[in-house]
Amino acid sequence: MASYRAPLRDMRYVLYTLMGGEELSSLPGYEEFTPDLIDPVLEEAAKLCEGVLHPLNRPGDEAGCVFENGVVRTPSGFPEAYATFREGGWTALSCDPAYGGQGVPHMVATLVEEMICSANLSFGMVPGLSYGAYVALHEFGTEDLKAAYLPALVDGTWTGTMCLTEPQCGTDLGLVRTRAVPQEDGSYRLTGTKIFISAGEHDLAENIVHLVLARLPDAPKGVKGISLFLVPKFLPDAQGRPGPRNGVSCGAIEHKMGIKASPTCVMNFDDATGWLVGEPHKGLRAMFSMMNAERLSVGVQGLGLAEAAYQGAVAYARERGQGRSLAGTKNPDKAADAIIVHPDVRRMLLIQRATVEGCRALALWTARHLDLSTHHPDPVAREESADFVALMTPVVKALMTDMGFTSTNLGVQVFGGHGYIREHGMEQYVRDARIAQIYEGTNGIQALDLVGRKLGAHAGRYLRRFFHPVGAYIEAHGEEERLAPFVTPLAKAFVRLQQATAQVARAGLRDPEEAAAVASDYLRLFGLTALGFLWARMAETALEHQGDDADGFHAAKLATARFYMDKMLPETGALFSVIMAGGASIGALDEAAF
Known part of the structure; x- marks a missing residue:
């Protein structure tokens, strides 16, 4: 059975050594x-993730959720675990102290979130969705709504959802049909059906607060006619406690490939009472506040599962004896050498390791700017950091979930046949990881967001937040011989990225489909270059600590950096060729020929 230990040593390294986490206390x-x-x-x-959440991961997957008579029951142990989670204050971690939150920096909350995702992704879906609802309500809700709902969302006695998707409407939210009719008392009556609603119904909390996209009677067509509404499962009474049942119910739960202990619901709204969040017809803006928060969180899901798969693969590779090392027997007292001696197994483990440590650095780099965008005293610095977060959000979501899925698959491959069966827990990581590439906007949509919205935004202002620090680092360290194995390949990848950016921009002006055809390749080129920059910086810190490395941590960091530069970053060359080839071959085949 799989085990999990939180990688606190590397987390502290990224937080403090690489990202200057000690400076957080200097921010207001x-x-x-x-x-x-x-x-x-x-x-x-x-302790919570290792001792409470992870032991429930496989049993929860095997049992799944049960739907009977409109009621959803989560697997055995989940209600008790959620009570422990809530009572420990974990639902309030990065929420506003004005509503009972702890105000913990996003950098710290991101590391906690990674642990939760590694230990039990299905469990983590409930507080994760609640935080997305909190973000939207905190930013766009009226003072009355915030006073009535935020304290209970923050302390976890109530949970939240995002109700966006409908049977005919996924990415294209302009097709939303759910109706909202205004009432004399200022409330609205909502009618419609939403699908794929994570944690839409469950037995973990007293109440569930749904944030629902719907159309007012006078709404214009398309996305400019969408409004956002708050619709509780139970209407609060005069004391703020759950009162009468609202007109919202679960019609079914989905039977899924993965995250089986997380209820994914069909939600029916039948003349349900709700309240407007934000301005009429401007729900898309409010929706994106919670969706962008969720997209960063989904990227961390890919990271968390990659870490769990890596840990399992390493432990197995050290124990499983098969064959002898081609360089000569390593364990003559045993019938076979451990498979970790074989080059191809080491290749797979190193891809996993470089993925995990690189993506952790990328997640913390983005979280650092998220903290600066909200707490830096200088408004110019806040804007610069907000630009960076906006630019990197699609990259974090898509790259980290793609690489996370690859890493979980490699974990199964290291196990061989034992990875394909349930007993060792590796196949669950693959199934759980797959959804992260799909929900909160498929990774293809993330690529279109990067190319179509972020590249040209404000005359390229967003891009400068990334290009300038990377270019400055290469210029500052390009002549240092000790860093040449790291800075030189980074510089080559960066030139490819710059040239590809210019090509995509030119192609997009001529024909938007030309840019769209290479958008996914461009996002991956962008993301691998970002990881290259972070690995160069990690190599630099490792070299600085060579004389103080009793546990071998920095030597391992340096070796992994070399592997990334030698074996993973060169993919940018192939991606560059694909991007420069354009999209003609994608559009050449007639639809009828498919």
């Missing part, structure tokens, strides 16, 4: 978040 509102406070938070999160 974060004064108390010094390492003396942060480290115990990470340690307690590790």
Whole structure:
């Protein structure tokens, strides 16, 4: 059976050594978040994930959720685990203290979220969706709505959902049909059906707060006619407690490939009472506030599952004896050498390791700018960091979930036949990881967002937030001989990225489909270059700590950096060729010929 240990050593390294986490306490509102406070938070999160959440992961997958008579029951142990989670204050971690939150920096919350995703992704879906609902309500809700709903969302006694998708409407939200009719008391009556609603109905909380996209009677067509509404499962009474049942019910739960312990629901709204969140017909703006938060979280899901798969693969490779090392027998006292001696097994493990450590750095780099965008005292610095987050959100979501899925598949491959069966827990990681490439906007949609919205935004202002620091780093360290194995390949990849950016921009001006045809390749080129920059920086820190490396941590970091530069970053060359080839061959085949 799979086991999990939170990688606290590497988490602290990325947080403090690479990303300067000690400086968080210099930001207004974060004064108390010094390492003396942060480290115990990470340690307690590790205990919770290792001792409470992870033991439920495989049993929850095997049992799944049960739907009977409109009621959804989560697997055995989940209600008790959620009570422990909630009572520990984990639902309030990065929420506003004004509503009972702890105000923990996003950098710290991201590391906690990674642990939860590694330990039990299905469980993590409930607080994850609640946080997305919290973000939208906190930013766009009226003061009355925030006072009535945020404290219960923050303390976890109530949970939240995002109700966007309908049977005829996924990515194209302009096709939403759910109706909202205004009432004399200022409320609205909503009627319609939503599908694929994570945690839409369950037995973990007293109430569920649905954020629902719908159309008003006078709504214009398309996305400009969408409004966002808050629709509770139970209408709060005068004391703010769950009162009468609202006109919202679960019609079915989906039988899925993965995340089986997370209920994915069909939700029916039958003249349900709701309240407007934000302005009429401008629900898309409010919706994107929660969706962008969720997209960053989904990227962390890919990271968390990659870490869990890596841990399992390494443990198995050290124990499983098969064949002898081609360089000579390594364990003559045993019938066979452990498979970790074989080059192809080491290749797979190193891809996993470089993926996990590189993506963790990318997640924390983005989270750092998320903190700066909300807490830096200089408005110019806040804007610059907000630009960076906007640019990197589709990259984090798509790259980290693609690489996470690859990593979980490699975990199964290391196990061989034992990875394909349930007993060792590896196949579950593959099934759970697959959805992350799909929901919150498929990865193809993320690529279109990067190419179609982010590249040209504000005359390229977003791009400068990434290009300038990477270019400055290459210029500053390009002549250092000790860093040449890392900076030189990074510089080559960066030139490819710059040239590809210009090509995509030119092609998009001539024909939007030309840019769309290479959008996924461009996003991956962008993401691999970003990881290359972070691995160069990690190599630099490793070299600086060569004289103080008793546990071999920095030597391992340096070796993994070399592997990334030698074996993974060169993919940017192939991606560059694909991008420069354009999209003619994609559009050449007649539809009838498919």
